[in-house]
Amino acid sequence: MVEVNLWSGLRALADGHETVEVDGSTVGEVLTGLAAAYPGLKDAIDAGVSMAVDGRIIASGLTEPIKPDSEVYLLQQLKGG
């Protein structure tokens, strides 16, 4: 299981949890697991999110690996100028 930290604005959509645990060994699997476990998160995930895995920000890559003990934060989608 991977522990995923949610930004505060998402917690209401995940039964009030600050962190949730889902199965997955890649960014894509974890996002799929999140949407399955907490359907309220699906719209936010579909709208585009980034993920920080052990401090490395994954802007969009679904195949990036995640270890069970990785520090994982869901972040709003990054854009630049």
Place this chain on the structure above:
Amino acid sequence: MPKDDVKTENFRFVGTRPNRPDGLDKVTGRAKFGADASAPGMLHGAIVRSPHAHARIISIDTSKAEALKGVKAVVTRADFATDVTGENWNVLENVMASDTALYDGHAVAAIAANSALVARDAIKLVEITYEVLPHVTDVDAAMADGAPVIRAGTADKSVPAGLHPNVVRYHDSGHGDVEAGFAEADLVIKDHFRTEATHQGYIEPHACLGMLGGDGKGELWCTTQGHWNVQKICSALLGLETSQLRVTASEIGGGFGGKTTVFIEPVALALSRKANRPVKLVMTRSEVFRASGPTSSTSMDVKIGMKKDGTITAAEGVFRLQGGAFPGAPMEMTAMCAFAPYALKNVHQVGYDVMANRPKQAAYRAPGSPMAAFAVESVIDELCGQLGLDPIDVRLKNASKEGTKASYGPRFGRIGLVETLEAAKAHPHYSAPLKPGQGRGISCGFWFNFGGETSVSLALSMDGSVQLMVGTPDIGGSRASLALMAAEELGIPYENIRTTIADTASLGYNEVSHGSRVTYASGLATIEAARDTIKKLCARAAAKWGIDADAVSWEDGCAVPSGPNAGDFDPLPIAKIAASMGRTGGPIVGHYEATPEGAGVSFATHIVDAEVDPETGKTGIVRYTVVQDAGKAVHPAYVEGQFQGGAAQGIGWALNEEYIYGADGRLQNDVFLDYRIPVASDLPMIDTVIVEVPNPGHPYGVRGVGETSICPPLAAVANAVSAAAGVRLHELPMSPPRILEALEKQRDG
């Protein structure tokens, strides 16, 4: 990428300052920009724009315009696709209004005619009946009870109940207990800040030449930061199959984020499809101001607690961003960047995305971050002043480092904020005496940087020179830096490599040139494409020598036996392998396609000296120093240029630039005469210090540098003005009237 795999020294080409490859073209006028294209039978387009800030479109009568001699086509929203959803729908609605004009300058119809003059005459003949609606252009007013609703039902699920329908997205993040943190502080300061919308101010207006036939096949030439994105959006808005539209990026006369989307390109294609002729569209400067994508304006509250020793105990920020009549103001970036430079146990940040009757905001260098830094770094400066602490020492004491839990959540990897602060403190500027009437300001700034889809191809010519094809428009010197990286890997001179920005039919998808991603992501792809090429070159040498490919190495532009056991062969130069490649297996091309995800975040520290004339309120910038972590400066002169450019634009944002709307909701300063960007005589020579803390996510340690340089200047200048004038300004721009008003208020007690 493990740190050991990052090359940090013994570079032969990287780190040098060769001539820019586009220099001669640009100084001789040979470079072809957006408006420089033409085609046989070409028509000229012009766009009918709303004179109202908010108005229902009752009817559009184009008959008189169509009857004008020379008019060949008229389009309205009815000429675009109807099955468009999501963000593409927002873009289409911005490109051509459907039933409501949402801001002054909103496109309502367009005309193509034999000449630009006829087209401009014809748009005056389009008769539109409007029902004028109440409007709102101010961010706080747009959130207030009773404000006109821009579009009901736009808000997403993140928005808490009870907020005005113009609040369409919400962000909330942080950690710890801020109230407990404030209770620990010896001094707590809370202040309110506002910034006006500014424009990127690129000198080249939006311009394009579109050709689209009834068979759905099209060609588009345009000035853009990302032609694959243009291809994708235009195809969706016009109902085309994406690959049938080929887009070529022109030379670009500045973008800074403002050319990451489309405004006129789908209109040119729609006109062309209707007229069955090529159509050229070029925005006037007034149209650029009124109807392209300026920044958000903001309203912000920041509260920070500090102990007497300079330790920050808690920080809290509320950031309200107005992004025009559409969702998308980058409030989450503002919130996440706000406190990122500091290691905070207790931090809380909230963001609101607010719609108002203004043009759809677009990115502008580190979108959202400079405003946050203005508010946060102003409060830190005020705390330092009241507690009698050195502003750099306080920032060093609280600085984020590797392993720090960022204000937005995760722990930082290897970062260089401390190094920039130490370099700033050691710089002669920081200890130089000030003259009477002058003040010194300090600020830090943070930006994320970005990777994105990237595709690069590297082809060998028969003489051993190299064609490097990338898909990221060169907005800041990337052709030079990419050629340097290719030269480094291949061991051939920089001058033997020509970098070309390929069109959408020539490479795989490339994300827009944004997020300071090009030198990082296209650079990484160039290095990998060069390594792929080298493998093929070594294989040709191995075949010639009759040894295993593994027994061949690449050194200084030549294939060589990798050791004494590999055999005794003379080095085989790249030119010799290339000369015979047709007979030894065919053309040699290396390529690489990926979405690199290792863009390292970036920090900067700026020092600025300002003097304020108490009689006129005019601020002069007398000295400016930028210190920024570049990871590795591939072409240091370009890196310095990026540092200076960000500082210059930030100075303009801080002191003079602003969108001024009248009570009627119309933009009042839509030309450069009235919208004052800094010119050379407004600026001192901006000094630069390049700090190099390698990014572990790039083979050479490169971090993006294009955006971070605009994060600190708003606050640094505000802090310098505050020190010089003896009064704190909370609203940008700090224009002479605003400074005079603040001084008068202070005098009046």
